[in-house]
Amino acid sequence: MAANLLKTIFVIVLLMLSAGRLSAQEEAGCVDCHDADSPAHAVFNTVHGSLGGGGSAACTACHGASAAHDRRPTKNPPDVSFGPQWPSDAETRSASCQTCHDKDDQLLWTGSEHQQENLSCDSCHKAHQQKDLVLGKQESEKICLDCHTQVRAQLHLPSRHPIVEGKTACTDCHNPHGGPGHAALRQVSVNDNCFSCHADKRGPFLWEHPPAAEDCTLCHKPHGSVNEPLLTARGPALCQQCHATAFHPSQPYGSEGLPGGTANKNLLGKNCLNCHSQIHGSNHPSGARLTR
Secondary structure, eight states, X not given: OHHHHHHHHHHHXXXXXXXXXXXXXXXXXXXXXXXXXXXXXXXXXXXXXXXXXXXXXXXXXXXXXXXXXXXXXXXXOOSSOOSSSSOOOHHHHHHHHHTTOOSGGGTTOTTOHHHHTTOOGGGTOOTTSSSOGGGSHXXXXXXXXXXXXXXXXXXXXXXXXXXXXXXXXXXHHBOTTOOSSGGGBSSSSHHHHXXXXXXXXXXXXXXXXXXXXXXXXXXXXXXXXXXXXTBSSOTTHHHHTTOSSSSSOSSOOOGGGSBTBOOOTTTSTTGGGGTOOOTTEEOXXXXXXXXX
16 A cells, blocks of 8 residues: 555656646747847746746746647647737737736726727737836827827817826726726716816706707817817807807897997806806706806
C-alpha cells in the first residue's frame, strides 16, 4: 500500500514538472518572436501585461490560445487578431475585451451606436500603450473628434461648451460605450443630461415653459452656436417661432427695430428676456408670463 502511495505521489510530481515545462515552452513561444524589441512587447508595461500571471498567459488572455499561430507564425494569425495584418472582425475583437470589461461604463456596449457602426474597442483604445490616450480628458476629445468632424467645427463657434479649453469633456455628457437613451447620452433623456450640471433649470416650477420642460435642444444647440447662449436662433426670432401673436403686435421683428431705425426694446439687449427673464420657469405667484 505504501508502494502504491509513493507511486501516486511520483506521478503527481512528474505531472507538475511537466506542466511547468509546458508553461515555460508556451511563454518562450510568444517571446521568441515578440521580444523586447517588438512593439507588441510594450504590453508588459501596462496592466494588461499581468493578466493570467503575466508572460504568455497575458498574450493568450486577449489573443486566445493561438496554437496554429504558435506552430507557423508567419502563415497563421492568432485566434483573435487586432491587426493590421490579420484583423479579426469587430465583434470578435470586442468580445475578447468584454471577457473582463463587461460592467459599469461598458455594460451597454451591445446595441450601442458605436457597436452598430461596426467599431470595436481597439478603434479607440490602444491596449499595448503604457498610457491609453483615450482615458485622458483632452486626449479623448481628440479621438472623438477624429470621426465627429461636424462637432469639431461647432466647438469653435462663439458660444459653446468649453471642451476645447479642457473644462469639460465629451465623456461628461456621452458614454462612448453606450447609454440608456439616444446619442450615447449618460442619462435617459437630453434634459436629464443637461440637468446633471444645470440643476437650477430642473424645476418643477409653478409656471412652466413647456419647450424648456420638454427638450432643451428645442432652443439650444449643445455643442456650439453663433448665438448666445447656445441658442438655435437669436431672439426674438427664436421666440416668435412659437409666440406669433401673443400679447405683442403679430408681426415679425426685423432690422427696422435696431439702432438707425426706431430702436425696439424687443430687439435690443436681451430682447424678449428684457421682460421675460425667467424663461425656463418661474415660482413667483405673479410669474405666469415668466416675467419674475
